[in-house]
Amino acid sequence: MGDIAGLLAEAVGPENVLTGHAVPDDYGHDEALTVTPRLPLAVVRPGSTAEVSAVLRIAQQARVPVVARGSGTGLSGAAVAGPEAVLVSFERMDAVLEVDTANHVAVVQPGVTLEQLDRHAEPLGLVYPVFPGEPSASIGGNVATNAGGMRAVKYGVTRHQVLGLEAVLAGGKVVRTGGKFVKSSTGYDLTQLIVGSEGTLALVTEATLKLYPRAPEAATVLAPFSSLDEVTGAVPPVVHSGIGPRVLEYVDAITMAAITTSAGLDLGIPEEVRDKASAYLVVVLESTHEDRLDEDVAALGDMLSSLGALEVYVLPPQAGAHLITARERAFFVAKASGADDIVDVVVPRAVIPRYLAQVGILAQEHQALVTGCGHVGDGNVHLSVFQPDAERRHELLTEIMRAGLALGGAITGEHGLGTEKKPYFMALEDPAKVELMRRIKDAFDPEGILNPGKVFD
């Protein structure tokens, strides 16, 4: 240990290696509700790709595991290291290297936050469209978990924006994948394999990201419905109409009350409408032209009314923005209300009502309260599970995930497996696929240095 700390200090400078009591508690956890905080052997803060490479060379030689960490806003425990591992924190590698307006890409270091990237893109009339609801999240962390968020229905998730990577392999070799282009058929797509691999295949030291023209006009439409079936039933016609919503969310009545109360937000919905509403559809439209936006909002309103909306509210810009922010904070509201765990199963969007009906029955059977909201355009539901008994909760979550898989879904849409959802993955996923993933892991990291014990055992 003294030995490896010395080598790491030589590699990155002694001021960038923290050990023992010098390690702040914050490095011991992420935002997962269930994770047990654990401090690493050492925290290393490299300042360059060469330093990351040196760290991985040292770690490989010493057979010491390495865990990558961005802003620590993850929800699966993937960025938590134990006392046997070195935590590589990317906080010093936080430069926006380039915003290339001719190719419409940004080249960034992994420690860059979403907020920071947006500050660079916005004045140029561009946008990096992934908004997972936590502006302090880092690009490196987003790449590791394939972060999603509310705009996925229009723009896709992190994976769809990552055009290229610089990454350091176990042992220290640096590779560059992809580039400033959207298409390539030149061998296996290493970029897409590394995206979403939760730090188990390589450490990302640079990402080339797709940028989009920033639509100048946007409007938020809120429609309460008396049943969730009607909310999800409205999705295909809205998508089919070609208006291309930026956001298409559902919020159940309990969650809507909780997030608006918590945000001190009065949407002006009369009590008699609220009483009848069992779920809300939230749609954000955007456009290059104000008149087109107005026309689209009117057409959407007519459509939603004909599809059974109790009312259709076009929110004033500020209230619209507040509602979206309140929705983004839903996790923290759930946390503050004492939620014991969260689930982000993804299913085909058309089966959401069937799925949530099954979840409701499972919750009753396990004497738990399950509330939620979610990306109804993507089939990604966010459930808060209130059941303090760990064993019963584990059983319930297993059944909730099993039901999602049975409907053609997957265990996690955007949070990742890490340590906290790994047991469900190991229990429920096709063993042939897990075995294939293990073999891919071995192909990248035969010594098992990179984030061992995450994703799968």
Next chain:
Amino acid sequence: MGDIAGLLAEAVGPENVLTGHAVPDDYGHDEALTVTPRLPLAVVRPGSTAEVSAVLRIAQQARVPVVARGSGTGLSGAAVAGPEAVLVSFERMDAVLEVDTANHVAVVQPGVTLEQLDRHAEPLGLVYPVFPGEPSASIGGNVATNAGGMRAVKYGVTRHQVLGLEAVLAGGKVVRTGGKFVKSSTGYDLTQLIVGSEGTLALVTEATLKLYPRAPEAATVLAPFSSLDEVTGAVPPVVHSGIGPRVLEYVDAITMAAITTSAGLDLGIPEEVRDKASAYLVVVLESTHEDRLDEDVAALGDMLSSLGALEVYVLPPQAGAHLITARERAFFVAKASGADDIVDVVVPRAVIPRYLAQVGILAQEHQALVTGCGHVGDGNVHLSVFQPDAERRHELLTEIMRAGLALGGAITGEHGLGTEKKPYFMALEDPAKVELMRRIKDAFDPEGILNPGKVFD
């Protein structure tokens, strides 16, 4: 051989196994200009996933290589098997299993052609947006090569539409990846790894594909420019404007003359404009509303004029469609004119003029003629190389590809490596990445049964 043919006949029925003189010549080649036709040991035509599984079990036991084939329209030799290998032709697995209008996806077997899928999607107001220019191409082949085409600038390439796969691994195990959803963070993305792997990792037996609303309105705008620099210089402002072009192509003057003459197409461009034009920009816009389309076309015209277009022509619908078809047939025109090979290097789109200037110098140095067109919105250039001497041509292509890589590009944007571009890949790609790909290949197919000798050695 007699033995394996017997086992295969048991698995798929004797009428679906062809050997010896019964194998039609067509199974011995694809559309690559340079490929040497070679007939396989046997052609097998499975009718179901179970039959594909049985074929792979038999092949693994007999240690006989297996090569997958769709419509045989590939351009890299990937679907050509030698006399030591079994060719699995997917022509009987050609069912559109489902067009799911609630989730906006199609579930298809690999032998379905693009044309066939379009016939299913069109009446529902939906579109599968990948148009690589060959409507008889199969989805299985498109998935294997990650096919692109002219609409990639708006919709992305095949990889961006494939949400899930059913695939048979070497040895016969069947796995399902992804599903009817755009987001998942549930372990490594096996779907994206298999897409573009040219049949070397698994045989795809079913694909779940994203569908989009079919825009009812479209217009084709053609603008001659006196330099290619001006054509590529027009791309960032067009993209930035948010009009979202469906197609954004450049065609050099020689190629424009060739493809219009070949198609018998008179675009009505006066000779004095044609004489001054050194390259053309072709833009297709689409919209949900006729009035918006008209407004966008007018704005585009003003923009292109201010950016130096010699003229701006809004083509009548039929002429527009003909021009796009003529552009799609550019490969066959080049072939008929005696082109010796083709290149589809991809580079960051803003460096296309610099790249093509370098290609021009290289062509002169190697006493070759190089003409072209390409996806200027994507940086994907299509070059026809006229140089009959194989050795000199190989040298020239190596330098053309080396120059593309030096500018941050990749060897092939959409055609794949197969056997015909593999030597360049082996010579020019970072050996660390090739080694990683080899290890991934071993993880999937330790016995080297699936399409050995393709992509890399």
